[in-house]
Amino acid sequence: MTRKQILQTIQKILLYGLVLLVAVYALFPFYWAFMTSFKTERELFQSARYLPQQPTLQNYEYVFRDDTFLIGLRNSAVVSSATSLLALVVGAFAAYALGRLRFKGRMFLLYVVLSMTMFPAISILSGLYTIVRELGFFGTPLALIATYPVFTLPFTVWVLTSFFRGLPAEIEQAAIVDGATPFQTFRLILLPLTAPALVTTGLLAFVISWNEYLFALNFTATKPTAQTVPVIIAQFSGQFSEQEPIAEIMAAAMVVTIPLVVLVLLFQNRIVAGLTAGAVKG
């Protein structure tokens, strides 16, 4: 082997070492949750072992004992898809205006959008409760779709604004010379170029709404048919004892995490496929 080949091999080993490190770091707690989900309640209180002694499926049976959990999954899917779609459409509009168009007060408006993230969710809870009731959305998925933009919109707008700003100005100038209106430039030229940012922010918005608990609990309190998965998991009461049903919770966690993993697997190519240096040369 030449010296270069040796160097390359070492590089490769290092890289795989790092990959392994990231995997262990990210996965160890997940592995533990996975193992716990197969444990009997008695084993939870014994000295920890890396593998369950008597693997059992009873925790999963508990999760799917009736259709509550499935309804929860459906609600979560509906709410999260609608929320992220809303955040992407509204956010991309705002971001194009803030990142690409010339008008007074851009920086001020960016701060206005950012100010949505400057207070704890608990401080707007009762105010939102009134609004949700007035709109007649209480106890329906619409209550969550209408309120989740407070979590998803700020970073969607900021991330997309920064992406729009990063695109070379020549693109637009070329489009304007060709006679396109600013909105056409946005829709036909800039939007496709920001695909990686759109996918990323869409994913993040989806996960945020998928996992949100406080609003989901309060705005669907009396309506089990509208509850999302985190609320349903938190209401698990266990099958045998007064103890916190931790193994059942972990079984449910496995089930709710899988759709997200599949989603990331489906979309991750998009994150890469975005901006190649072919849009504008020079």
Place this chain on the structure above:
Amino acid sequence: MTANTTSGETPATASKPPPISNRIYLICAMMIVIGVSAIAYFIYNVWHDDLIRVALEWTPTPERPERPSVVLAFLEQFGMIVPGLFFYLGGFFIVIGFQLRDANIRTAHWAKVALLWLTIGLGILILLTVYNAIHTANLRGESVVVGNLLQQIIPYFAGLLIAGGVWYWMHVNVEREFRGEDLLIARETRLAWNLLIPTLVIFVLVAARPLEQTFIRSLTDKRFAGEAIPQFVGLENYSKLLSIRFDRVPCRIDEETDGCSIRPNGTVRWESIDRDLLTDGYRTVWNIPLPLSDNRSLAVSSRDRDFLRSINTTLIFTVVSVSLELLIGLGMALVVNSHFRGRGMMRAVMLIPWAIPTVVSARLWELMLKDTSAGIVNKVLMDLQLIAAPRAWLSEPSLQLPTAIIVDVWKTAPFMALLLLAGLQTIPKDLHEAASVDGAGPVRRFFSITLPLLRPAIVIALVFRTLDALRVFDLFNVLFGRQQLTMATYNFETLVSRQLDGYASAISVIIFILISIFAFMYVRMLSVEDEQR
């Protein structure tokens, strides 16, 4: 829709200006009527509001001996933002109406913006009314009374037809009927506002209005879920929260050694602050030894020391966890951005910690961090010979904050990593190739190409992670309950356990002000504005 109207291909009004048609005066009148009636509608509503009527027509009764405040009633029912919007937008329509007499094309375009959103707004109102009628009928198990519904909808529908019709007429005829020249910059400004209005509406609905109500409650002594009518207390809540004193206190003298008295654990005993201050409710939070004068310390005291402590905890948590998250997130992003087999899988794997709901992951860590050998963390560390006996990660006070930081870093580093990964995609590959050809090594390339070009992504990830960390709630609530308070959990405790709604609202407002000052400076410091064209 707006795109087609603004195509400037036909030169507008090149030769002689055509006479102003009467239809334009009709539109002027209509705009003014809309503006005036919006304001009138609002005043009518205020005048006939129940709470305000009660306050106005109050006579002393045994049950209600005190006069309810009219101002408070108004603020509770309407706030400041909604009246402001009614007057501002009403005024906007009136002004545009008057200006349209000149038939200027730019005013006409602004009128179109106003009419477009009026039409859309009325459309949404109709949908909401129909939805509500069906929804309530379903709840009661009745069928919808179509007659009633129609009665409610018809005024909105008429408004929608008129506003929409006029918008359409202007849309088609704007070049022919109006004069002057439209500029590119004016077009961009209008498009910008058209695009921003959805965001602003959402902002008012889900953030500004609720926050405003919180602010109003913070001026009262309202109790959570209480029957009592809240009284206006002005800034009392704030003065309690913000009364912070700095006093210099000497150390307590040890009779035997004539020096400072030292506790068994090695800390110095300090004299307490003035007795009068103690009766005012001041309690010392920290004694900071003064460097230049020995035997003296700076006593930081407050009338609500839990609040000061929670701010301190939150700041330490934020600084440490966000720095670690940035480093680890950047590392993860760089790893999954390089080429290896199974990269797609790794990207999904990397996100798992973030994808587990916090409700679950906090419990998971609770389970893993159990203080006996049933906790896997203790077991692993003991197997690796790093600790001799199990530690109580969640209840030992000195371990609580580090534990929270580790759990938070584990959970949110992937968020950072995904944002940075998306940023890495925008760096053109040929830059790296070119630098590589010129002989720059990977380290050099990282610092002179990757890092500077990644800056916008880093700034945004940092801003959002920092603001999130300052508001951390779920994690501390599940792991520590009341033992370690952050600003948000203290806020929650005050509201839910102590039932002090007014006081809790004041805490929210102070948190908001603190974070916004911080955010403003932070964004300035990281100079997001640099990237403006």
